[in-house]
């Protein structure tokens with residue numbers, strides 16, 4: 001067990017990770033007047049350089065590849081921008097899975113984590129998601145209900161800015177929305193076809209602003225959401241939370257700091273954090289009064305498991321991981337054959353979706369389906 005190093009620098013609060021969770025903690029605490037040290041395993045983010053505003057892959061020297069010559073998530077579409085810095089495999093961070101299992105672990109290593117390039121789909125859990133056992137006898141009820149969380153959904157949506165429409169559908173509780181972008185031609189056709197089948201096709205709900213909001217300009221439909229824009233029209237913790245927190249003067253950031261262990265003092269509370277400085281490969285320590293562990297679900301579990309039983313009295317840390325499963329089906333719409341090219345500009349991805357549907361049926365495949373729709377007309381496909 002590691003010993004406390006009293007000579008290590010002291011910080012009131014240390015936040016580990018700068019994604020959705022860490023960014024929110026940093027922003028809230030610094031606004032409250034608290035001094036915070038942020039330890040982030042990835043490198044810094046410079047939107048002016050890294051976002052490659054409105055450039056196409058062939059307009060940058062490294063063409064479609066990432067800046068180190070590798071192709072990242074999504075291949076050329078995302079790889080040519082350094083900003084997303086998301087990978088299925090990270091040099092120096094190998095992982096294994098149990099024999100017979102397959103799990104591809106997507107991770108980001110940059111200020112802002114995955115929020116720099118995630119899909120921005122912003123949905124609320126339904127009332128029955130909090131009480132699954134009471135609803136259909138499967139799973140475990142949460143100790144909180146939808147009503148407990150609803151005010152916090154309101155607060156988050158009002159801050160990040162989400163577009164969508166209020167539909168009164170139980171599986172997709174309504175939130176606070178800006179107007180959604182207009183449906184594209186194929187999306188209108190899908191909605192009409194859905195109506196015939198009793199399939200609810202409604203406006204997507206995404207953290208992209210269609211009207212100016214808190215000093216941010218409205219989306220200009222360039223479709224490059226996967227790597228960010230200087231206008232910050234799509235939510236990212238880097239642009240909306242960490243940069244503003246830096247301006248308070250109360251935030252210090254250490255980049256390339258890979259936390260490996262949380263070390264407890266004699267009172268059993270975390271008193272020190274050990275991390276590896278990836279630039280020198282040296283172990284470093286910081287002491288703290290409080291720590292916020294927000295290094296993403298799997299990595300936070302790994303750090304806890306490295307920390308001598310910390311927060312694991314239940315023994316379930318790192319177990320029972322469930323990923324989203326799904327399948328892709330594609331088709332061709334004869335009604336659009338032979339038409340003139342039409343405009344498919346808009347936000348990245350679809351402007352419509354199908355909220356959980358057939359969620360209350362009783363059969364051997366409970367909870368029904370959620371459908372993400374995609375498509376394009378005959379114009380050039382979007383580059384994200």
Ligand SMILES: Cc1cc2nc3c(=O)[nH]c(=O)nc-3n(C[C@H](O)[C@H](O)[C@H](O)COP(=O)(O)OP(=O)(O)OC[C@H]3O[C@@H](n4cnc5c(N)ncnc54)[C@H](O)[C@@H]3O)c2cc1C
Pocket residue numbers: 016017018019020021022023039040041042086106108109110111112113114115117118119120121122123257258259260294295296297299303
């Ligand atoms: C391609 C893609 C699309 C997605 N689309 C959606 C969507 O549309 N809607 C939705 O709700 N969710 C979506 N998600 C999921 C969403 O991005 C995550 O749920 C969310 O970002 C999690 O936030 P987080 O703060 O827990 O972790 P992250 O955003 O991953 O941030 C974790 C941060 O911690 C850092 N870190 C990790 N380990 C250490 C360590 N040991 N020491 C120090 N720092 C460390 C990382 O570098 C990273 O910056 C998507 C994810 C991906 C990959």
Ligand code: SF4
Pocket residue numbers: 208209218219220221222223224225226228229231232233234346347348
């Ligand atoms: S389309 Fe995406 S990247 Fe372009 S301005 Fe809108 S939200 Fe930003």
